[in-house]
Structure formats: C-alpha cells, structure tokens
Amino acid sequence: MTQAVADIYPVIFILALATFSIRLSGVLLGQRLPQSGRWARGLKALPGCLIISLVSVLVLSGGPREWLAGAVATAVALLSRSLPLTMATGIATIWLLRHFF
Amino acid sequence: MLKNTPNSPDDPNTLNIGNSPNIRNIRNRLGDPGHQSPDKESAAPLAPAEEGSSPDVFQEGSSVPRSEFWLGVLDISPLALGVAIYGLAFGLLAAQAAMDELETGVMGALVFAGSSQIVVVERLVAGAGAVSAVVAGIALNLRLLLVTASIREVFRGRPLWQQLLGAHLTTDENWALMLATRARGVTVGYWYLVGGGGALLVTWLIATVCGVLFASAIPEPRALGMDFAFTAAFIAIARSLWRGDLWPWLTSVAVVALVVLGKLLDPSHALVLGGVLGAVMASWRKEETA
Numbered sequence: 255m256t257q258a259v260a261d262i263y264p265v266i267f268i269l270a271l272a273t274f275s276i277r278l279s280g281v282l283l284g285q286r287l288p289q290s291g292r293w294a295r296g297l298k299a300l301p302g303c304l305i306i307s308l309v310s311v312l313v314l315s316g317g318p319r320e321w322l323a324g325a326v327a328t329a330v331a332l333l334s335r336s337l338p339l340t341m342a343t344g345i346a347t348i349w350l351l352r353h354f355f
Numbered sequence: 356m357l358k359n360t361p362n363s364p365d366d367p368n369t370l371n372i373g374n375s376p377n378i379r380n381i382r383n384r385l386g387d388p389g390h391q392s393p394d395k396e397s398a399a400p401l402a403p404a405e406e407g408s409s410p411d412v413f414q415e416g417s418s419v420p421r422s423e424f425w426l427g428v429l430d431i432s433p434l435a436l437g438v439a440i441y442g443l444a445f446g447l448l449a450a451q452a453a454m455d456e457l458e459t460g461v462m463g464a465l466v467f468a469g470s471s472q473i474v475v476v477e478r479l480v481a482g483a484g485a486v487s488a489v490v491a492g493i494a495l496n497l498r499l500l501l502v503t504a505s506i507r508e509v510f511r512g513r514p515l516w517q518q519l520l521g522a523h524l525t526t527d528e529n530w531a532l533m534l535a536t537r538a539r540g541v542t543v544g545y546w547y548l549v550g551g552g553g554a555l556l557v558t559w560l561i562a563t564v565c566g567v568l569f570a571s572a573i574p575e576p577r578a579l580g581m582d583f584a585f586t587a588a589f590i591a592i593a594r595s596l597w598r599g600d601l602w603p604w605l606t607s608v609a610v611v612a613l614v615v616l617g618k619l620l621d622p623s624h625a626l627v628l629g630g631v632l633g634a635v636m637a638s639w640r641k642e643e644t645a
Contacts, residue, residue, distance in 0.1 A: 263458070264485070269471065269475060269489055270462075270465035273467070274522070276496050277502075277525055278519070278522045281504070281521075283504065287501070292638040303634050303637070304629075308626050309589045310608045310615070311615060312589070313586060327586065327591075331594040336591070340590060341444065341587045341588050344590070345579070346580070
C-alpha cells in the first residue's frame with residue numbers, strides 16, 4: 255500500500271501557491287467576478303461535480319464490495335447528513351464485507 | 356475542507372456536524388459582544404457589497420477585535436470537531452503516500468484546504484502523476500474564488516498583512532459560519548473570520564500530524580477499511596453540496612463511468628473531465644438552481 259512519492263515538496267508548493275492565489279484573487283478581483291450568468295453557474299456547480307466525479311472514480315475502481323459499501327454510505331449520508339457517521343458506517347461496512355464475504 | 360458551496364449558509368443541505376443550538380447557548384452565556392444591528396445586506400452571500408453599507412464597527416476597536424476573535428474560536432468548535440476527524444483520516448492517507456509529519460504539517464499550513472489536499476494525496480497514492488493530481492486539487496479550490504469574493508467587504512481598508520492573513524484563513528467552514536451568524540443579526544467581521552480560521556488551522560495541523568503518527572501503529576490500513584474512509588467522506592460532502600439539479604451530476608457520473616469502465620483515460624483525468632463537463636452542463640441549463 256505504501257507508495258513513495260519521489261518528492262512531495264514541489265507538489266505542496268505548487269498547490270499552496272495556486273490555492274493562495276485563488277483566495278487572494280477573490281479579495282482583489284471582487285466585484286469584477288461574475289455574480290450571475292453562465293460563468294457563475296458553472297463555477298458554483300464545479301465543486302459538487304468534481305466531488306461526485308471523484309466518488310464515482312473511487313467506487314467504480316473497486317469491486318462489488320466497494321459498490322455495496324458505497325451504497326450504504328450514500329444511504330447514511332442522505333438520512334443523517336453527518337460526516338463522521340457516514341465515515342464510520344462506510345468503514346464498518348467495508349470491513350465487514352472484506353472479512354466475512 | 357469542502358462542506359459548503361458559495362450558496363446559502365443556512366441551506367438545509369449543509370452538512371450537519373453539530374451546529375447552531377449550542378453555539379447560541381455559548382453566545383448567550385458570554386454576553387454577546389456582537390451588536391444586534393441586523394445586517395441583512397452582508398448576510399446575503401454573493402450579493403454585491405455596497406460601499407459603506409456595513410461600516411466595520413471593530414475597525415478601531417480597542418478590546419473588541421479580541422472578543423470577536425475568541426467568539427469566532429468558540430463558535431467554530433463544533434465544526435472543528437468534524438475537521439479533526441477529517442484531519443486524522445488525511446494523516447492516515449498521507450502516511451500511505453510515505454509523507455512524514457513535517458511534510459504533512461508543511462502541506463497543511465501552506466495549502467490549508469483539506470478536500471484538495473486529500474484529492475491530491477489520494478491521486479498520488481493511486482499512482483497518478485503529480486501533474487494530474489495537482490490539477491485536480493487546484494480545480495477543486497477554484498470555488499474559493501467565489502468564497503473570498505463574497506466577503507471582500509470584510510477585507511476592505513485593512514492593512515496588507517491582514518488581507519493576506521484573512522485570505523489564507525478563509526475556508527468553507529468559517530466563511531459559512533460568519534454568514535450564518537450575520538444572518539441571525541449579529542454583526543461580526545474580520546476578526547471573527549480570523550478567529551474561526553485560526554482555530555481550524557491549529558486543529559487541522561494537530562489532527563493531520565496525529566494521523567501520520569498514528570498510522571505507523573497500523574500495519575495495514577486497508578485491512579481496517581481505512582482506505583474507504585475517504586470514499587465515505589466524499590459521499591457525505593457530496594450530499595452537503597447537493598443543490599437540487601440532477602443533470603450536472605448525472606453528466607459527471609456518466610462521463611466518469613464511460614472513461615473509467617472503458618479504460619479510455621487515466622482516472623485522475625476522468626475526474627477532472629467529469630467535473631468540468633458537469634459544470635458546463637450546469638452553466639448551459641437555463642435556470643438558476645441554487
């Protein structure tokens with residue numbers, strides 16, 4: 255499981271620089287950013303679409319056990335809206351599935 | 356730390372990691388330093404701030420910034436608990452990427468955007484190249500542009516160092532908390548934001564480094580199902596980002612399924628492609644769905 259990443263620092267610094275630039279740009283550009291219209295709609299929708307894409311990648315890369323555990327976690331998230339509870343249920347489900355099925 | 360999008364802080368869809376009632380109690384006990392001037396203007400997220408519409412009463416306040424700072428720290432504490440759990444999980448992941456405590460700490464302090472850190476490190480552990488991992492992380496952080504832009508009036512007229520500090524310490528959590536507090540009629544501003552952000556930064560650093568240290572005691576994280584912690588975390592986060600518009604998400608899932616199952620592209624590229632095409636779908640659709 256352990257995989258050495260040759261050098262993590264360039265990754266850290268580039269990500270840090272980009273993230274800080276984004277934050278500061280919001281402060282500096284302010285009103286010039288689109289507040290409505292197509293670009294604003296797209297930008298607002300981007301995080302959710304990226305996260306759901308990531309979930310899809312993670313679940314689809316696994317097997318039936320991951321699919322089932324993903325379904326259980328989704329049900330818990332829908333019902334509880336709780337991050338810790340969803341994580342705990344997901345981990346417990348995958349553990350049970352891997353050990354007993 | 357991606358638990359809210361630039362929409363409404365009081366959105367019922369907002370991830371529930373333990374919020375308002377206890378916050379209100381704490382504030383009552385303290386004898387609220389916030390001045391009860393309803394400030395609906397600034398409570399509306401993304402509403403263009405009007406010049407001079409909300410004068411910052413704390414600008415030259417003697418002890419007021421301090422109490423506002425500590426109120427921010429107190430109010431953020433239920434959310435900080437969620438961040439701590441998330442941070443522990445990130446530490447476990449970082450250990451799988453062979454990152455040590457120092458690297459994890461430096462990353463947390465400089466990047467300070469949990470969801471992008473997790474995406475980047477998860478992609479690296481999955482064997483993706485550094486470039487596609489970083490592109491995915493940066494794409495995820497683009498939302499922060501709207502977050503800081505929506506509260507730019509908080510930074511107006513402040514010294515440069517305060518603007519830089521405040522920008523770095525703005526996260527989804529303390530941003531949403533500040534807007535939610537204002538929506539209840541409590542005037543809070545810069546130091547409230549910085550108090551919450553500072554508390555989150557400290558929590559994030561401690562939790563992630565503890566996660567790395569703790570991971571060395573776990574011989575095989577996968578056997579405990581820890582690798583699934585992120586999938587579950589992202590499912591919960593996706594739930595909190597749901598805005599009632601199915602088509603963009605359907606587009607994302609379909610694109611990813613096609614690319615991953617058809618083995619057309621590297622999964623990291625599938626992730627960015629699916630996210631961007633979903634956002635394009637959202638921008639094409641006529642109505643505002645937020």
